[in-house]
Amino acid sequence: MRRLDARAIELELSRLGASLGSPLAVAAETASTNDDARSAAAAGAPHGAAFLADAQTQGRGRGGRSWHSPPGENLYLSVVLRPSLPASSVAPIALVMGLAVASVVERRLASSARLRAPGGGPLAEVRLKWPNDVLVGGRKLAGILVEAQLRGDSVSSVIVGVGLNVHTSRFPPELSARATSLAMLGIDDVPREVLAAELLQALGDAAARFEAGRLAPFAEDLARMDWLRDRRVEVAGVAGVAAGIDAEGHLLVRGGDGVLRAVAAGEVSVTSG
Numbered sequence: 001m002r003r004l005d006a007r008a009i010e011l012e013l014s015r016l017g018a019s020l021g022s023p024l025a026v027a028a029e030t031a032s033t034n035d036d037a038r039s040a041a042a043a044g045a046p047h048g049a050a051f052l053a054d055a056q057t058q059g060r061g062r063g064g065r066s067w068h069s070p071p072g073e074n075l076y077l078s079v080v081l082r083p084s085l086p087a088s089s090v091a092p093i094a095l096v097m098g099l100a101v102a103s104v105v106e107r108r109l110a111s112s113a114r115l116r117a118p119g120g121g122p123l124a125e126v127r128l129k130w131p132n133d134v135l136v137g138g139r140k141l142a143g144i145l146v147e148a149q150l151r152g153d154s155v156s157s158v159i160v161g162v163g164l165n166v167h168t169s170r171f172p173p174e175l176s177a178r179a180t181s182l183a184m185l186g187i188d189d190v191p192r193e194v195l196a197a198e199l200l201q202a203l204g205d206a207a208a209r210f211e212a213g214r215l216a217p218f219a220e221d222l223a224r225m226d227w228l229r230d231r232r233v234e235v236a237g238v239a240g241v242a243a244g245i246d247a248e249g250h251l252l253v254r255g256g257d258g259v260l261r262a263v264a265a266g267e268v269s270v271t272s273g
């Protein structure tokens with residue numbers, strides 16, 4: 001197993017001019033990089049402090065699930081953000097972080113000549129499953145866990161944790177029908193260090209754009225990447241057909257009664273399509 005090389009990530013970060021990734025901590029193994037980032041934030045870590053590990057023993061996903069985190073294969077990365085935002089505006093940052101990760105994957109797929117369809121476009125489509133699962137060809141390639149710490153009406157810090165499946169070629173049986181990796185998609189020549197730096201750059205750019213303009217600058221990409229659109233879903237007790245994402249980042253669901261309902265949070269089950 002080749003260990004993650006902190007120096008190579010730093011070199012790539014400075015080449016890209018990334019706004020996140022300083023300071024940078026790379027562990028051989030940790031319980032959860034989100035926990036590392038959260039403790040560091042509580043102790044005063046600045047905007048941009050990033051935590052990576054080659055393996056996680058208690059990698060966490062949304063909804064209390066665990067995140068498959070075997071050693072040396074994938075990226076487990078968490079970063080501390082300190083946006084100047086009122087607490088009431090921070091929630092949609094989770095969507096924007098998903099878009100940032102999706103954009104890195106989309107660029108990588110597009111630049112891999114071997115993956116071109118005869119017409120010239122990429123073979124596999126990158127999509128965002130609300131709120132922030134990154135899917136390629138309908139399978140989950142990356143998951144994002146956003147945890148905000150609030151102080152009264154303001155945001156003290158936001159921890160953004162990204163799990164990106166890079167080299168895994170075989171998932172445990174419970175994941176094998178739903179998960180994918182860059183290697184399984186035919187991209188096995190990009191070092192994890194380069195991907196880590198690209199993720200940090202994209203997350204930093206997206207966080208700055210969100211702080212300046214909230215969701216408005218992302219509206220087009222959100223609509224283009226929306227994997228749930230027109231699928232039958234159930235979420236937070238609401239059943240119907242997914243009908244897009246509104247300006248607040250809520251999932252719109254049209255019920256059988258024709259009424260459009262906006263869902264702020266919840267795990268979506270796709271019931272058909």
Ligand code: BTN
Nearest residue numbers: 032059060061062143144161163
């Ligand atoms: C999900 O899709 O449920 C979110 C998965 C988030 C996984 C990442 S891996 C790095 C960071 N550390 C964690 O414990 N979780 C996130």
